[in-house]
Amino acid sequence: ATTQGVEALAVTGNAVFAGTIGAGAKDLEYLTVSGTTALNGTTVNTTGVQTYTGATTIDAVGNANTLTGTGITFGSTLRSTTDAEDALTVADDGVTTFNGAVGDNAQRLLSLTVNGGGATNIDGGAVTTSTTQQYDNAVELGADTTMTGSAVTFNNTIKATTQGVEGLAITGSAVFGAEIGNDSKDLEYLTVSGTSAINGSVVTTTGVQTYTGATTVDAAGNATTLTGTGVTFGSTLRSTTDAEDALTVVDDGATTFTGAVGDNAKRLLSLTVNGGGTTNIDGGAVTTSTTQQYDNAIELGADTAITGSAVTFNSTIKATTQGVEGLAITGNAVLEAAVGSDNKDLEYLTVSGTTAINGAAVTTTGVQTYTGAATIDATGNATTLTGTGITFGSTLRSTTDAEEALTIADDGATTFTGAVGDNAKRLLSLTVNGGGTTHIDGAAVTTSTTQQYDNAIELGADTILMATTVTANETIAATTQGVEGLAITGNAVFAGTIGAGAKDLEYLTVSGTTALNGAAVTTTGVQTYTGATTVDAAGNATTLIGTGITFGSTLRSTTDAEDALTVADDGVTTFTGAVGDNAQRLLSLTVNGGGATNIDGGAVTTSTTQQYDNAVELGADTTMTGSAVTFNSTIAATTQGVEALAVTGNAVFAG
Numbered sequence: 001a002t003t004q005g006v007e008a009l010a011v012t013g014n015a016v017f018a019g020t021i022g023a024g025a026k027d028l029e030y031l032t033v034s035g036t037t038a039l040n041g042t043t044v045n046t047t048g049v050q051t052y053t054g055a056t057t058i059d060a061v062g063n064a065n066t067l068t069g070t071g072i073t074f075g076s077t078l079r080s081t082t083d084a085e086d087a088l089t090v091a092d093d094g095v096t097t098f099n100g101a102v103g104d105n106a107q108r109l110l111s112l113t114v115n116g117g118g119a120t121n122i123d124g125g126a127v128t129t130s131t132t133q134q135y136d137n138a139v140e141l142g143a144d145t146t147m148t149g150s151a152v153t154f155n156n157t158i159k160a161t162t163q164g165v166e167g168l169a170i171t172g173s174a175v176f177g178a179e180i181g182n183d184s185k186d187l188e189y190l191t192v193s194g195t196s197a198i199n200g201s202v203v204t205t206t207g208v209q210t211y212t213g214a215t216t217v218d219a220a221g222n223a224t225t226l227t228g229t230g231v232t233f234g235s236t237l238r239s240t241t242d243a244e245d246a247l248t249v250v251d252d253g254a255t256t257f258t259g260a261v262g263d264n265a266k267r268l269l270s271l272t273v274n275g276g277g278t279t280n281i282d283g284g285a286v287t288t289s290t291t292q293q294y295d296n297a298i299e300l301g302a303d304t305a306i307t308g309s310a311v312t313f314n315s316t317i318k319a320t321t322q323g324v325e326g327l328a329i330t331g332n333a334v335l336e337a338a339v340g341s342d343n344k345d346l347e348y349l350t351v352s353g354t355t356a357i358n359g360a361a362v363t364t365t366g367v368q369t370y371t372g373a374a375t376i377d378a379t380g381n382a383t384t385l386t387g388t389g390i391t392f393g394s395t396l397r398s399t400t401d402a403e404e405a406l407t408i409a410d411d412g413a414t415t416f417t418g419a420v421g422d423n424a425k426r427l428l429s430l431t432v433n434g435g436g437t438t439h440i441d442g443a444a445v446t447t448s449t450t451q452q453y454d455n456a457i458e459l460g461a462d463t464i465l466m467a468t469t470v471t472a473n474e475t476i477a478a479t480t481q482g483v484e485g486l487a488i489t490g491n492a493v494f495a496g497t498i499g500a501g502a503k504d505l506e507y508l509t510v511s512g513t514t515a516l517n518g519a520a521v522t523t524t525g526v527q528t529y530t531g532a533t534t535v536d537a538a539g540n541a542t543t544l545i546g547t548g549i550t551f552g553s554t555l556r557s558t559t560d561a562e563d564a565l566t567v568a569d570d571g572v573t574t575f576t577g578a579v580g581d582n583a584q585r586l587l588s589l590t591v592n593g594g595g596a597t598n599i600d601g602g603a604v605t606t607s608t609t610q611q612y613d614n615a616v617e618l619g620a621d622t623t624m625t626g627s628a629v630t631f632n633s634t635i636a637a638t639t640q641g642v643e644a645l646a647v648t649g650n651a652v653f654a655g
Contacts, residue, residue, distance in 0.1 A: 001026045005047035010034075014054065017041050022068075030069075038081070039065055049094070051075065058086045063110065070094035070118070077124070079107035084130035091116040096137065103128030103148075111149075138178075141166040141187070148172060151194075159185035164206035167191075173213065176200050181227075190228075197240070198224055208253070210234065217245045222269065229253035229277070236283070238266035243289035250275040255296065262287030262307075270308075281306075297337075300325040300346070307331060310353075318344035323365035326350075332372065335359050340386075349387075356399070357383055367412070369393065376404045381428065388412035388436070395442070397425035402448035409434040414455065421446035421466075429467075456496070459484040459505070466490060469512075477503035482524035485509075491531065494518050499545075508546075515558070516542055526571070528552065535563040540587065547571035547595070554601070556584035561607035568593040573614065580605030580625075588626075598638075615655070618643040631655055 001007035004025045014035035022028050022045025029048050036054035042065055044050060049071040056074055058065045059081035071094030078098060080086040087110040090096050096114050101124045103109045109129045114120050115136035123142030127133060129149040138156040148171040155177040160166040163184045173194035181187050181204030188207050195213035201224055203209060208230040215233055217224045218240035230253035237257060239245040246269040249255050255273050260283045262268045268288045273279050274295035282301030286292060288308040297315040307330040317339045319325040326348035327339075334356040340346050340363030347366050354372035360383055362368060367389040374392055376383045377399035389412030396416065398404040405428045408414050414432055419442045421427045427447045432438050433454035441460030445451060451467040456474040464487045471493040478484040481502045491512035499505050499522030506525050513531035519539060521527060526548040533551055535542045536558035548571035555575060557563040564587040567573050573591055578601040580586045586606045591597050592613035600619030604610060606626040615633040625648040633655040637643040 001028050005029050008046075008048070017044070020044075022046060027068075039067075040081075042066065044068070046070070049073070052078075055079070055100070057081045057107070058088055058109070060086060063087060065089070066091060068092070068116070071096075073097040074099060074102075074124075076100040077104060078102045078109075079105060080109045081107070084108050084110055087111040087113075089113040089115070092118045092120075092137065094118045095121060097121040098124050098127065100124040101126040101128075108148075140185075141168060144188070145169070146171065151175065154178065154180075157182070157200075158187065159183065160187050161185070164188050167205070167207065170194075176203065179203075181205060186227075195235075198226075199240075201225065202227070204228070208232070211237075214238070214259070216240045216266070217247055217268070219245060222246060224248070225250060227251070227275070230255075232256040233258055233261075233283075235259040236263060237261045237268075238264060239268045240266070243267050243269055246270040246272075248272040248274070251277045251279075251296065253277045254280055256280040257283050257286065259283040260285040260287075267307075299344070300327060303347070304328070305330065310334065313337065313339075316341070316359075317346065318342065319346050320344070323347050326364070326366065329353075335362065338362070340364060345386075354394075357385075358399075360384065361386070363387070367391070370396075373397070373418070375399045375425070376406055376427070378404065381405060383407070384409065386410070386434070389414075391415040392417055392420075392442075394418040395422060396420045396427075397423060398427050399425070402426050402428055405429045405431075407431040407433070410436045410438075410455065412436045413439060415439040416442050416445065418442040419444045419446075426466075458503070459486060462506070463487070464489060469493065472496060472498075475500070475518075476505065477501065478505050479503070482506050485523070485525065488512075494521070497521075499523060504545075513553075516544075517558075519543065520545070522546070526550070529555075532556070532577070534558045534584070535565050535586070537563060540564060542566070543568065545569075545593070548573075550574040551576055551579075553577040554581060555579045555586075556582060557586050558584070561585050561587055564588040564590075566590040566592070569595045569597075569614065571595045572598060574598040575601050575604065577601040578603040578605075585625075618645060622646070623648060625649060628652065 008029035011033045015033045016038040018040045020043045027045040032051040037052045037056045039058045042060045044067045046069040050069045051073045053075040055076045064087045066089040068091040077100040093116045111131045113134045120137045120139045125143045127147045133149045133152040136155045139158045146169045151173040153175040157178045158180045167189035170192045174192045175197040178200040179202040186204040191210040196211040196215040199218045201219045203226045205228040209228045210232045212234035214235045223246045225248040227250040236259040270290045272293045279296045279298045284302045285305045292308040292311045295314045298317045305328045310332040312334040314336045316337045329351045332353035333351045337359040338361045345363040350369040355370045355374045358377045364387040368387045369391045371393040373394045382405045384407045386409040395418040411434045429449045431452045438455045438457045443461045444464045446466040452471040454473045457476045466489040469491040473495040475496040476498045485507035487509045492510040493515040495517045504522040509528040514529045514533045516535045520543045523546040527546045528550045530552040532553045541564045543566040545568040554577040570593045588608045590611045597614045597616045602620045604624045610626045610629045613632045616635045623646045628650040630652040
């Protein structure tokens with residue numbers, strides 16, 4: 001121009017520009033070409049618009065061309081004359097518009113850079129370069145668009161022209177420096193075939209987001225939200241700076257983590273997945289420096305290690321294949337819904353920190369390990385844990401005292417390392433079954449109602465079981481012969497052997513009633529049955545062995561004249577109440593072992609014999625009824641001339 005920005009050029013027809021246009025403070029006001037354009041010079045400068053209506057090619061001598069103006073429009077295709085040869089920079093503080101494909105027809109640009117502070121409309125469906133693309137201006141897509149380049153960088157926003165209509169597919173790596181979507185101009189989809197750097201705070205699509213290569217997040221505010229329907233990470237997902245970036249994925253489709261999340265010392269700050277869809281974790285690890293929250297149902301596609309300060313699952317967790325994938329949580333865990341089920345049980349579940357089990361069921365084919373303190377708080381107040389080796393490494397409590405019933409179905413070893421139901425947080429009830437064994441090492445199990453143990457019990461410490469009724473349907477043994485004892489506060493039902501195999505209890509005490517339905521109870525110390533006691537062994541013969549065996553109330557056969565009882569006691573055997581009264585006679589009674597026998601209940605009744613090998617002391621006038629009563633040691637009154645003995649039946653006095 002003669003004067004900067006005053007004179008303009010309009011070409012009606014085709015144009016070939018081999019030299020510089022504008023420059024030296026003599027830029028044109030505008031440049032328009034109605035036909036095709038060959039931009040073979042290095043620079044085109046206008047203060048206003050540039051319009052290239054027909055197909056445009058670039059072929060600068062130095063293979064670099066810069067267009068500077070305010071509103072630069074390519075009305076048709078834009079190509080390099082020679083494939084992958086020419087770099088184009090568009091510096092535009094207006095609207096740059098690509099109406100046709102860029103770099104198509106095997107005539108790719110070398111690179112494309114759009115900057116200048118304006119906006120960029122990409123309406124031609126494709127932009128192809130052999131190397132990089134960089135968009136510093138806001139981008140609006142007027143059609144489904146494919147961008148192909150070695151790396152495509154967006155330093156400003158990307159939006160659709162119409163909400164949910166236009167999508168973007170990038171073949172190559174991508175850097176997103178600002179928001180994608182938003183303002184009711186969300187993309188339909190976003191896909192990236194290479195690596196992705198998500199450095200903006202928001203990516204919103206109405207459909208899928210697919211990040212095929214390794215992905216990093218690094219928003220200015222350290223918080224990024226991805227919203228779509230089917231968000232897939234095809235490789236690793238990391239924070240650019242370790243423990244800096246919080247990521248929220250809002251997805252009403254399937255969120256898929258194909259690779260590890262937060263690995264390589266590039267942990268996310270936190271991760272939240274919600275939106276009503278599902279979550280597939282296939283990469284083996286998710287690591288954050290603080291919390292993780294999964295509101296959508298989870299399916300594990302590999303053995304998975306989740307590491308965070310606290311990990312919350314507000315929906316179900318399942319394996320892809322029954323019993324194949326397991327979950328290890330390093331940190332605290334909150335389980336709000338069922339784990340396993342629908343023939344998609346986990347292989348294992350382990351938690352290194354505390355665990356809140358708030359769902360109705362946890363099912364694994366293998367172990368469950370809750371290392372820290374565990375609480376249960378299911379909506380229906382009933383929880384079932386099913387596995388092979390379930391271990392509580394610390395306390396186990398109901399969140400609300402006396403509210404939660406817990407059933408453990410375990411064909412391995414169930415281990416209670418800490419107290420159960422302590423700190424005024426009793427379970428409602430506890431049932432352990434499944435065919436395995438039960439190790440009670442935490443000294444106390446407290447429930448507001450019943451406890452039932454269908455598996456064999458081994459005590460690792462002196463233990464108190466507090467319940468309305470404690471039922472042990474299998475054996476009870478000490479870990480070390482004569483070291484661990486058992487005290488039951490409440491009623492007790494023993495259906496199996498207690499002690500034996502060089503694992504006798506130190507003591508056994510019951511504050512309530514006792515049903516002795518097993519064949520033997522062996523302790524190295526005392527046995528105390530405070531309430532009414534019945535015997536009903538499968539073989540109709542029961543042997544109690546200890547040092548000081550006391551019946552604090554009545555002692556009866558469950559069925560009249562059916563059960564034979566032998567008491568082998570090297571301490572003092574005490575019958576405080578009547579024996580065999582109420583038409584529930586013992587079949588027979590034998591007391592031996594080298595100790596003494598105190599009969600204080602006034603009556604001992606058997607349908608057949610009674611034999612006392614230990615010295616007998618009567619604490620009340622006593623009637624002994626049996627076919628034959630044999631005393632192989634002394635008989636004495638407690639008080640001189642006060643207590644008397646009447647034997648109904650035959651008698652043998654050897655002492």
